[in-house]
Amino acid sequence: MEFSYRLEKTAFSSQVLLIPKEAPLVSFQIWVRAGSKYERPGITGISHMLEHMMFKGSENYGPQEHARRIQEMGGEFNAFTAHDKTVYFENIAPEYLEEVIKMEADRFLRPRFDPEEFLREREVVMEERKLRTDNSPYGKAEEELFSLVFQAHPYHWPIIGWSSDIENFNRDVLVEYFNLRYTPENSFFVLAGKIPENALELLEKYFGPWEGKRPKDLPLPEEEEQKGPRRSEMEMQVQAPFVFLGYLAPGYCHRDFPLLSIIDRVLTEGESSRLWQELVHEKGLASKAGGGIYPMADYSLFFFYGVSAAGKDIRTLEEALTQEVERAFLTEKELYKARNQVLAETVSSLERAYYTGLSAGDGYLNCADPSTFVKHLEAIKKAKIEDIMECWERHLNGRRRNTVLIKGKG
Amino acid sequence: MMFERKFFQRNGARIAVHPRKGESFSMRLITLGGKAEDPEGMEGLTALAASLILHGCMGRPYSRIVESLESTGTSLYFSAGLESAQASFWALRDFAEEGLAILRDCLSHPDFPPEELEKEKNRAISELRRIWDEPEEAASRIFAGKIFPSHPYSRLETPSSLSRIGRENLERRMEELFLASSTFIALAGEESLVERALELVLDALKEGKRAFDIPSPQPGPARHYFHLKEDAEQVQIRMGHPSFPRNFPYYEEALLMNYILGGGGFSSRLMERIRAKEGLTYSIRSSFSPMLRAGLFSITTFTRPENTARTIEAIVDEVRRMVREGVREEEVEKAKSYYIGHFPLSLETTSQVSSLLSSMLFYELGEDYPERFLSKIRGLTARQINPVIARVLFPENLVTVVVGNEQALKQLEKMGEVEQVLNEGGK
Numbered sequence: 095m096e097f098s099y100r101l102e103k104t105a106f107s108s109q110v111l112l113i114p115k116e117a118p119l120v121s122f123q124i125w126v127r128a129g130s131k132y133e134r135p136g137i138t139g140i141s142h143m144l145e146h147m148m149f150k151g152s153e154n155y156g157p158q159e160h161a162r163r164i165q166e167m168g169g170e171f172n173a174f175t176a177h178d179k180t181v182y183f184e185n186i187a188p189e190y191l192e193e194v195i196k197m198e199a200d201r202f203l204r205p206r207f208d209p210e211e212f213l214r215e216r217e218v219v220m221e222e223r224k225l226r227t228d229n230s231p232y233g234k235a236e237e238e239l240f241s242l243v244f245q246a247h248p249y250h251w252p253i254i255g256w257s258s259d260i261e262n263f264n265r266d267v268l269v270e271y272f273n274l275r276y277t278p279e280n281s282f283f284v285l286a287g288k289i290p291e292n293a294l295e296l297l298e299k300y301f302g303p304w305e306g307k308r309p310k311d312l313p314l315p316e317e318e319e320q321k322g323p324r325r326s327e328m329e330m331q332v333q334a335p336f337v338f339l340g341y342l343a344p345g346y347c348h349r350d351f352p353l354l355s356i357i358d359r360v361l362t363e364g365e366s367s368r369l370w371q372e373l374v375h376e377k378g379l380a381s382k383a384g385g386g387i388y389p390m391a392d393y394s395l396f397f398f399y400g401v402s403a404a405g406k407d408i409r410t411l412e413e414a415l416t417q418e419v420e421r422a423f424l425t426e427k428e429l430y431k432a433r434n435q436v437l438a439e440t441v442s443s444l445e446r447a448y449y450t451g452l453s454a455g456d457g458y459l460n461c462a463d464p465s466t467f468v469k470h471l472e473a474i475k476k477a478k479i480e481d482i483m484e485c486w487e488r489h490l491n492g493r494r495r496n497t498v499l500i501k502g503k504g
Numbered sequence: 505m506m507f508e509r510k511f512f513q514r515n516g517a518r519i520a521v522h523p524r525k526g527e528s529f530s531m532r533l534i535t536l537g538g539k540a541e542d543p544e545g546m547e548g549l550t551a552l553a554a555s556l557i558l559h560g561c562m563g564r565p566y567s568r569i570v571e572s573l574e575s576t577g578t579s580l581y582f583s584a585g586l587e588s589a590q591a592s593f594w595a596l597r598d599f600a601e602e603g604l605a606i607l608r609d610c611l612s613h614p615d616f617p618p619e620e621l622e623k624e625k626n627r628a629i630s631e632l633r634r635i636w637d638e639p640e641e642a643a644s645r646i647f648a649g650k651i652f653p654s655h656p657y658s659r660l661e662t663p664s665s666l667s668r669i670g671r672e673n674l675e676r677r678m679e680e681l682f683l684a685s686s687t688f689i690a691l692a693g694e695e696s697l698v699e700r701a702l703e704l705v706l707d708a709l710k711e712g713k714r715a716f717d718i719p720s721p722q723p724g725p726a727r728h729y730f731h732l733k734e735d736a737e738q739v740q741i742r743m744g745h746p747s748f749p750r751n752f753p754y755y756e757e758a759l760l761m762n763y764i765l766g767g768g769g770f771s772s773r774l775m776e777r778i779r780a781k782e783g784l785t786y787s788i789r790s791s792f793s794p795m796l797r798a799g800l801f802s803i804t805t806f807t808r809p810e811n812t813a814r815t816i817e818a819i820v821d822e823v824r825r826m827v828r829e830g831v832r833e834e835e836v837e838k839a840k841s842y843y844i845g846h847f848p849l850s851l852e853t854t855s856q857v858s859s860l861l862s863s864m865l866f867y868e869l870g871e872d873y874p875e876r877f878l879s880k881i882r883g884l885t886a887r888q889i890n891p892v893i894a895r896v897l898f899p900e901n902l903v904t905v906v907v908g909n910e911q912a913l914k915q916l917e918k919m920g921e922v923e924q925v926l927n928e929g930g931k
Contacts, residue, residue: 214780221738221807229736230639231637366567434596445526446853
């Protein structure tokens with residue numbers, strides 16, 4: 095498995111992560127430390143709203159023109175907002191890199207934030223929220239789970255923001271947030287794949303005048319150790335009641351993280367996973383069961399779910415799910431399997447320049463080390479059963495459990 | 505040639521290989537025969553047979569089979585479409601052979617243990633119930649069931665059709681599938697491994713060839729279907745009609761037209777009108793999904809309940825305008841530019857290449873298809889595309905499916921007759 099990178103600094107004080115690899119394309123990514131954790135009550139979701147507005151035109155490009163130009167190149171583009179970051183990307187043939195950098199520089203240095211576009215886009219974001227959350231029982235349950243697990247830290251609120259905050263967004267707040275966070279010191283570039291030799295020169299040429307410091311963020315509140323199980327039940331129009339379990343887990347750079355990834359694979363990965371075998375196949379209590387880890391910088395969220403099978407009681411499923419999750423034990427065979435699963439996932443993501451860039455970018459953003467994902471793989475290869483079991487008992491226990499149960503109406 | 509590939513036939517099966525050095529190996533196997541052939545009253549048979557292939561073979565139980573595959577990070581899935589059944593295989597190079605041996609054993613000697621059949625049937629019935637909880641999935645299911653009126657392509661599995669399926673039905677169905685001369689295999693990976701993979705896979709195929717005798721569906725009249733979700737804050741909308749098959753000689757013309765209409769993201773007319781200009785949705789797209797005997801034209805979007813009628817009217821208006829006015833040369837140039845630029849970028853991984861090669865084989869597109877496709881796209885103009893539009897878009901035959909609340913229903917009723925669709929629970 096091959097992974098190598100180079101880190102450079104531009105004259106305008108941005109870091110550039112270069113990951114040359116054989117590919118028909120180059121993935122150009124701009125990472126900004128502007129995620130929902132940097133917001134405050136009243137403006138939750140502003141990072142995501144800003145991401146939308148970045149497609150609404152800059153000094154030299156009209157609304158959506160940027161997107162249209164990339165499509166004409168046959169390229170892929172988009173952006174996404176998360177808890178710790180906003181990432182903009184283009185996957186394009188290398189000969190288009192200059193034009194892409196030119197367009198990106200225009201919107202990062204000279205965005206328009208047109209007031210009428212702003213009002214229209216706010217409506218679009220409300221529709222997006224309805225699609226993902228208000229109109230989806232699973233989205234709603236996920237939002238509730240985050241709020242239950244994170245009580246002090248800003249991971250408490252949803253990335254897309256609370257409905258009333260979205261309705262109240264105003265342009266001034268958005269511009270202020272942009273000026274504070276979209277600075278060269280607070281952002282970095284990732285280039286992965288077939289990188290043209292003059293890539294750095296192009297960045298200097300177009301982003302050269304970009305100015306701004308890294309904002310002095312106040313320390314964020316820490317979660318206190320949970321002292322007992324928390325629970326939330328909601329009634330919704332569902333035919334198949336379901337349950338989510340969530341546990342506070344350490345952040346992406348923490349030494350426990352690779353060990354938790356092993357536990358995740360054992361419990362949730364594939365049809366041979368314990369949850370699938372026990373709850374779906376053996377007991378027939380669930381039609382679906384699984385889970386995963388939301389990796390984030392300060393903490394992660396370890397979650398599990400089960401969707402009740404026809405005619406099966408949701409409480410019985412909840413009990414069985416909880417029991418499986420909190421029963422710490424591991425066999426050599428399971429450890430071997432988890433290792434190979436992580437290896438296969440890593441090889442598979444390294445086949446694509448875009449995913450390689452994302453993996454390296456996460457390591458750099460959170461841990462100041464682009465090779466974190468490779469180090470995690472190494473740690474997983476060396477992990478010992480007793481250490482994993484200790485980690486399991488410490489993180490996944492009844493005292494630290496958060497349960498969200500969605501039952502049908504009436 | 506854009507990428508290296510070889511085509512040949514062995515034991516009757518048609519094979520395409522993309523030799524590539526690297527750590528992964530990918531294979532796709534497609535065989536003629538799909539869900540559209542399920543006997544009436546036994547819908548779900550082919551899909552169930554496909555999903556049960558790994559649930560026990562040569563005396564090995566399901567749990568051991570999936571354990572063996574997943575222990576090496578290998579993924580293997582059997583699935584069924586309307587016209588074909590498929591196997592998708594991906595493995596790390598060093599573990600591929602182990603996984604392929606399992607594929608061979610299970611494909612050639614599936615046990616279909618009765619208790620596994622019962623479990624999978626129950627799970628499928630539970631899934632049918634769950635689908636109605638997610639408005640997006642509910643809308644897509646209704647659409648699939650209504651789009652080809654009175655045609656096998658729109659017959660869906662139900663709890664009662666699933667409950668009728670017995671082990672002997674699965675065994676009989678398997679006899680008809682994966683016959684060598686009706687099977688297509690695409691492989692991407694190291695050459696020595698490709699050879700070994702072919703030995704194993706060909707060993708699992710039965711001799712013989714089969715026909716696929718399903719008549720092509722025709723567009724029916726425009727109709728409105730509605731499913732009530734009382735607490736829905738958003739309305740899911742699907743619109744479409746039957747369309748051309750994959751061997752349609754004007755496929756590329758239709759592809760470019762659709763890019764302009766609703767396939768081209770922010771460049772499309774639907775996105776420009778419904779999202780950018782009128783702010784009615786976050787996303788709207790249209791697509792053609794051509795198959796062997798038929799195809800499907802579909803539009804997918806969502807909006808607020810109070811905007812249901814306005815959104816549907818705006819969509820119909822844009823489709824009519826496309827038929828009436830056609831496309832403009834500058835729009836065609838942009839669409840061409842997208843496909844010409846995008847095609848080479850979409851062949852980065854072994855899975856992407858094996859997927860393209862398997863479609864080339866199944867739809868008999870020819871060995872030089874990638875080059876011919878691009879060369880045809882390069883040469884197209886608005887003058888060539890416009891005469892094709894009325895042959896592929898039928899605005900007066902659009903079937904509309906809406907999932908939403910009472911307010912959405914009232915809006916839909918103003919537009920004409922509405923047929924309400926209930927879920928399996930009678931709601």
